[in-house]
Amino acid sequence: MSAQELPLTPLSTAILLALAKEELHGYALMQEVEVQSAGVLAPGTGTLYSALMRLLDDGLIEEGDAPRPDGRRGRSYRISSQGRELLRAEAERLDRVLALARARGFAPEPRPAAGSGS
Amino acid sequence: MSAQELPLTPLSTAILLALAKEELHGYALMQEVEVQSAGVLAPGTGTLYSALMRLLDDGLIEEGDAPRPDGRRGRSYRISSQGRELLRAEAERLDRVLALARARGFAPEPRPAAGSGS
């Protein structure tokens, strides 16, 4: 049974989000997740790779074939269409939570699309 | 260990959010969480109460004293100032995640505060 359901764990969400931007291999992913989350998530290798295996198992990501420009080895991963779907669903869930938080005065007013595209 | 850190679990977030609106006792909370999350979270009694005990332990909620209007028994809980702080921090974290998701086309444009503010 690889029936993935909501909610996704924060780590799975972060991984999918990072891979939504570009294909990456495990080690780079580990660093990207930490930067992207402003240090809130800082998974060790054990956590990262087991999460990766789970996501592969559930078909949310797949092995990529982008060779590293610098010739270093490293299997890379990319998000699958199923992963994109689930990420979209999770984003909607978070949006609802945030809307509630806002209504109760626990979140800032919504701001237009962020300038963090880099 | 009662050192609560980010990220909060979805269930803890939902509980704090529900208690931010009004003081509730366990059973009512269980139902409120389910409604509030549109059915995504539907904790059983064991799950709910153990989460509640954890939150109490960490000082994020405290026992309330609002008597039930219908005279039924029931210890009620309310959010603490520490809980409010952490909820605010978690909301900010979610906001950052959503901003990223939006930048990658995985979330709808932000909408002004929802109409569920009672």
Added chain:
DNA sequence: CTGAATATTCCGCTCATCAACATGTCGTCT
């Protein structure tokens, strides 16, 4: 009285995370 809804506690299970260890490659400094 009986049964449904309310309200809480306890137990056993699974799964995600973490810390630590193991292995190997590549580039650089000495």
Added chain:
DNA sequence: AGACGACATGTTGATGAGCGGAATATTCAG
């Protein structure tokens, strides 16, 4: 050449969060 640190990919064992259900009471409706 040898050593060292960053890169890269895993495994293992323990812990703790969350799950689901059984058990226990109380209260309200029929």
